[in-house]
Amino acid sequence: MAKKITLSREFLKGLWDENPVLRMLLGLCPALAVTNSGINGLSMGLAVIFTLVMSSAIISLARNIIPKEVRIPTFIIVIATFVTIADKMLAAYFPDISKALGPFVPLIVVNCIILGRQEAFASKNSVGRAVIDALGMSIGFTITLTILGSLRELFGVGTIFAVQIMPDSFEPLMVMVLQPGAFLTLGLMIGIGNWLNARRAK
Amino acid sequence: MVNIFIIFLSAVIVNNYVLVNFLGICPFIGVSKKISPAVSMGMATTFVMTLTSAVSWLINKYILEGLNLQFLQTVSFILVIASLVQLVEMFVKKISKPLYDALGIFLPLITTNCAILGVALFLVLKEYNFIESIIFGFSAGVGFTLAIVIMAGIREELELADVPEYFKGAAITMIVAGCLALAFMGFSGLI
Amino acid sequence: MNYTSLVYAVLSMGGMGLFFSILITLANKKLHVEEDPRIELISDLLPGANCGSCGYAGCANFAENLAGAKSQLSDCPVCGAEAAEKIAQILGVDVETGERKVAIVMCQGGDGVVKKKADYDGIQSCIGATFVSGGERACNYGCIGYGDCVTVCPFDAIHMNDKGIPVVDRVQCTGCGNCVEACPRNVIELHPISHHVFVLCRNEDSGKNSRAVCSAACIGCKICEKAVDGVGFTVENNLAIVDHDKYTKELVLPTEKCPTKCIIIVGEADEA
Numbered sequence: 001m002a003k004k005i006t007l008s009r010e011f012l013k014g015l016w017d018e019n020p021v022l023r024m025l026l027g028l029c030p031a032l033a034v035t036n037s038g039i040n041g042l043s044m045g046l047a048v049i050f051t052l053v054m055s056s057a058i059i060s061l062a063r064n065i066i067p068k069e070v071r072i073p074t075f076i077i078v079i080a081t082f083v084t085i086a087d088k089m090l091a092a093y094f095p096d097i098s099k100a101l102g103p104f105v106p107l108i109v110v111n112c113i114i115l116g117r118q119e120a121f122a123s124k125n126s127v128g129r130a131v132i133d134a135l136g137m138s139i140g141f142t143i144t145l146t147i148l149g150s151l152r153e154l155f156g157v158g159t160i161f162a163v164q165i166m167p168d169s170f171e172p173l174m175v176m177v178l179q180p181g182a183f184l185t186l187g188l189m190i191g192i193g194n195w196l197n198a199r200r201a202k
Numbered sequence: 203m204v205n206i207f208i209i210f211l212s213a214v215i216v217n218n219y220v221l222v223n224f225l226g227i228c229p230f231i232g233v234s235k236k237i238s239p240a241v242s243m244g245m246a247t248t249f250v251m252t253l254t255s256a257v258s259w260l261i262n263k264y265i266l267e268g269l270n271l272q273f274l275q276t277v278s279f280i281l282v283i284a285s286l287v288q289l290v291e292m293f294v295k296k297i298s299k300p301l302y303d304a305l306g307i308f309l310p311l312i313t314t315n316c317a318i319l320g321v322a323l324f325l326v327l328k329e330y331n332f333i334e335s336i337i338f339g340f341s342a343g344v345g346f347t348l349a350i351v352i353m354a355g356i357r358e359e360l361e362l363a364d365v366p367e368y369f370k371g372a373a374i375t376m377i378v379a380g381c382l383a384l385a386f387m388g389f390s391g392l393i
Numbered sequence: 394m395n396y397t398s399l400v401y402a403v404l405s406m407g408g409m410g411l412f413f414s415i416l417i418t419l420a421n422k423k424l425h426v427e428e429d430p431r432i433e434l435i436s437d438l439l440p441g442a443n444c445g446s447c448g449y450a451g452c453a454n455f456a457e458n459l460a461g462a463k464s465q466l467s468d469c470p471v472c473g474a475e476a477a478e479k480i481a482q483i484l485g486v487d488v489e490t491g492e493r494k495v496a497i498v499m500c501q502g503g504d505g506v507v508k509k510k511a512d513y514d515g516i517q518s519c520i521g522a523t524f525v526s527g528g529e530r531a532c533n534y535g536c537i538g539y540g541d542c543v544t545v546c547p548f549d550a551i552h553m554n555d556k557g558i559p560v561v562d563r564v565q566c567t568g569c570g571n572c573v574e575a576c577p578r579n580v581i582e583l584h585p586i587s588h589h590v591f592v593l594c595r596n597e598d599s600g601k602n603s604r605a606v607c608s609a610a611c612i613g614c615k616i617c618e619k620a621v622d623g624v625g626f627t628v629e630n631n632l633a634i635v636d637h638d639k640y641t642k643e644l645v646l647p648t649e650k651c652p653t654k655c656i657i658i659v660g661e662a663d664e665a
Contacts, residue, residue: 025228025231025372026228028227028228028231029224029225029226029227029228029316032224032227033223033224072284073281073284076280076281076284076314077277077280077281080276080277080280081277083276084273084274084276084277087276088273102327103320103323103324103327106275106276106319106323107225107316107319107320107323109276109280109319110280110314110315110316110319111316112228112314115314175384178383178387179221179222179224179380179383179386179387180380180381180383180384180387181380182224182380182383183376183377183379183380183382183383184376184377184380186376187369187372187373187374187375187376187377187379187380188373188377190369190372190373190376191366191368191369191373191374192368194368194369194373195368198367198368261409265405265409266405269401269405270398270401271398271401271402271405274402274405274406277406278405278406278409281406281409281410281413282409282413285413285416285417288417289416289417289420292417292420292421292424293420293424295424295426296423296424296425296426299426308454310452310453310454311454361520362516362518362520362521362524364516
């Protein structure tokens with residue numbers, strides 16, 4: 001029997017110890033593609049929070065009636081439904097952001113984080129725990145993406161969330177908002193994350 | 203005909219599927235430790251991409267557009283992809299064990315992978331016709347294979363290099379990918 | 394409210410779902426293939442997310458490699474603790490003989506025993522040293538001594554002794570095989586725990602040459618083979634080899650007779 005973890009630990013583990021992007025290396029596609037600015041990173045994170053929490057809730061509620069053999073297709077269908085809802089809501093209420101995120105909102109459905117959490121957690125735990133776990137993971141994901149996006153925006157254009165931070169004399173590093181910048185920044189963040197984690201362990 | 207050539211060149215080099223479009227990053231990091239599985243993964247992915255682009259286009263045209271159900275794109279594409287991959291896996295396993303050992307084991311990994319769904323979504327976005335869709339699927343696969351094999355070659359050499367402790371593994375791979383992406387940027391403006 | 398859309402949506406999705414499920418069920422019946430039953434058991438216990446984090450192509454491939462002792466369970470970051478326990482149970486036992494396998498390092502040529510041929514100041518890794526004519530030790534068949542095997546052990550079961558030769562803790566070792574693969578000279582072998590006599594040398598050069606590079610080398614003198622009348626020990630290519638099937642505890646052990654002391658006996662729980 002797995003040891004009983006307190007609810008707060010359940011939530012906090014998604015923020016650092018099991019941070020989906022930096023420690024578990026899941027969900028890298030959106031982490032790289034939509035973080036060319038802070039607001040985009042934040043929006044993707046919010047969409048993932050919605051999808052993950054709702055899917056975890058539903059799948060946890062239905063966990064005793066889904067037959068084992070068809071659980072993966074069932075999970076995918078549930079996740080796809082919520083992704084479609086999120087996608088259409090974004091397109092309707094925030095069309096600029098929807099355009100910026102492009103096809104990566106529908107691609108949330110194959111984001112390893114979501115399917116992984118359903119399989120490893122939501123299908124085996126009560127609704128309350130599943131939702132707390134989902135919140136922790138997705139908020140961890142959102143924070144990471146927002147930081148990544150803001151860093152790229154700051155050094156690539158000089159602004160954070162469209163607010164000018166860097167002085168006028170600053171020469172923006174255009175590469176940061178382009179593809180190589182994404183890889184480099186994420187690589188550095190993962191490395192720094194490893195270093196911080198090792199220091200914490202000491 | 204020229205259009206087809208442009209689609210191919212675009213997905214493989216100019217807008218490389220992995221390094222520019224950011225699709226298929228998970229297997230790109232995960233399966234690029236050695237060259238041999240990287241090649242197999244690339245070939246399996248190319249095969250599945252070509253097949254799914256054809257079927258997705260047909261489903262999109264005749265069911266979704268015919269009945270005005272575009273909002274079901276995400277759900278129906280993922281359903282098609284999952285089923286097709288399952289069928290192909292069973293088929294290959296039965297027909298040829300050596301081929302299955304080489305390619306087949308990568309097939310389940312491809313299902314839950316943004317690379318394939320990305321192909322389906324892109325060909326709807328770019329409004330390709332049937333032939334163009336198939337060519338796009340194939341080219342995306344070739345582009346993916348190119349990127350993953352280059353990365354595998356580099357990572358094999360990286361095994362012997364003196365990488366700083368905290369950057370070993372994913373971090374240095376990302377940084378290398380960044381350098382690769384930078385190199386590929388040189389191709390922009392080619393077409 | 395557009396009811397036609399709703400009806401069409403339900404019908405088309407239901408229709409496609411039904412179509413594909415029937416197709417897959419039929420295909421499953423017609424295209425079924427036999428395979429190691431453990432693989433399916435392990436596959437069922439794994440998360441099934443097919444995320445690729447383990448470096449393998451999906452959970453089924455990972456299960457196959459687990460069963461073949463080519464990967465370790467800790468590679469999977471998504472696996473829960475309960476599942477991990479059950480999988481470890483399935484894996485713990487060797488299928489053929491029903492007994493545990495442990496690793497053993499077939500070399501005694503450490504510092505002071507083997508001659509040094511050079512000062513090596515390169516990458517402190519065995520596989521790195523193989524690119525530069527094999528590091529410091531004069532013997533081309535033996536342990537290089539930079540500990541690639543120690544680095545790669547997930548169970549902390551192998552450590553360098555003070556002579557620069559790795560030693561396996563037979564209690565901790567689970568027989569996962571990582572060290573066997575990591576060694577570029579193939580000096581480490583996996584043996585069932587009941588095997589207890591080993592010739593700790595790999596040198597196939599003639600007696601004079603092997604003696605010249607290492608004082609604990611097997612010189613192929615055949616004293617052991619004669620002591621047991623050829624049952625259990627044979628000398629091929631200037632190297633004595635134990636035939637574990639023929640060699641039993643009842644036979645006379647030639648360990649005392651060996652001039653270079655390269656034959657050793659290991660007990661159930663002590664080290665080589």
